[in-house]
Amino acid sequence: xxxxxxxxxxxxxxxxxxxxxxxxxxxxxxxxxxxxxxxxxxxxxxxxxxxxxxxxxxxxxxxxxxxxxxxxxxxxxxxxxxxxxxxxxxxxxxxxxxxxxxxxxxxxxxxxxxxxxxxxxxxxxxxxxxxxxxxxxxxxxxxxxxxxxxxxxxxxxxxxxxxxxxxxxxxxxxxxxxxxxxxxxxxx
Numbered sequence: 810x811x812x813x814x815x816x817x818x819x820x821x822x823x824x825x826x827x828x829x830x831x832x833x834x835x836x837x838x839x840x841x842x843x844x845x846x847x848x849x850x851x852x853x854x855x856x857x858x859x860x861x862x863x864x865x866x867x868x869x870x871x872x873x874x875x876x877x878x879x880x881x882x883x884x885x886x887x888x889x890x891x892x893x894x895x896x897x898x899x900x901x902x903x904x905x906x907x908x909x910x911x912x913x914x915x916x917x918x919x920x921x922x923x924x925x926x927x928x929x930x931x932x933x934x935x936x937x938x939x940x941x942x943x944x945x946x947x948x949x950x951x952x953x954x955x956x957x958x959x960x961x962x963x964x965x966x967x968x969x970x971x972x973x974x975x976x977x978x979x980x981x982x983x984x985x986x987x988x989x990x991x992x993x994x995x996x997x
Contacts (some may be wrong), residue, residue, distance in 0.1 A: 842949070842952065845989070850876070851986055856871060856876075858975070860975040882889025883906075884903075902943075909918075917935075938960075940953070951988065955988060962978075
């Protein structure tokens with residue numbers, strides 16, 4: 810058996826890989842990932858701005874309302890796209906995020922952060938862990954890159970500029986929102 814590949818076969822394989830990458834970007838741009846980034850980027854931007862400007866008695870309520878809206882919109886979007894496009898891994902994705910909510914809640918409960926500030930850092934870091942895991946699963950360098958960059962921004966703000974943490978995270982939320990819009994516009 811001859812294991813050598815001709816230059817024409819290698820060129821065809823490279824073209825196929827390029828076409829597959831373009832199809833994957835188009836699928837991500839036309840699929841739902843961009844919308845989730847817009848939803849959660851908006852939730853983060855508004856939530857962290859609320860932490861910066863609202864009285865402490867209101868911040869927990871604001872986050873509960875924003876997270877509730879984000880969860881309802883995400884669930885509705887998943888149902889809509891799942892029925893409309895028969896998404897192959899939609900049920901697994903929904904179960905993944907349900908498991909993340911349950912285990913994230915357990916981790917926060919067991920870790921016993923000393924302040925709401927530490928809860929925010931822990932939840933943000935757990936969410937970015939989920940992004941990186943999903944990026945590995947979906948082979949998405951954008952989602953993995955976002956997860957890593959947001960983790961670095963979160964930890965840098967937490968350790969180096971705690972007084973500006975909420976502003977940094979609001980900007981991160983706007984970055985997520987912008988990434989979602991870019992993905993939708995550029996990858997269609």
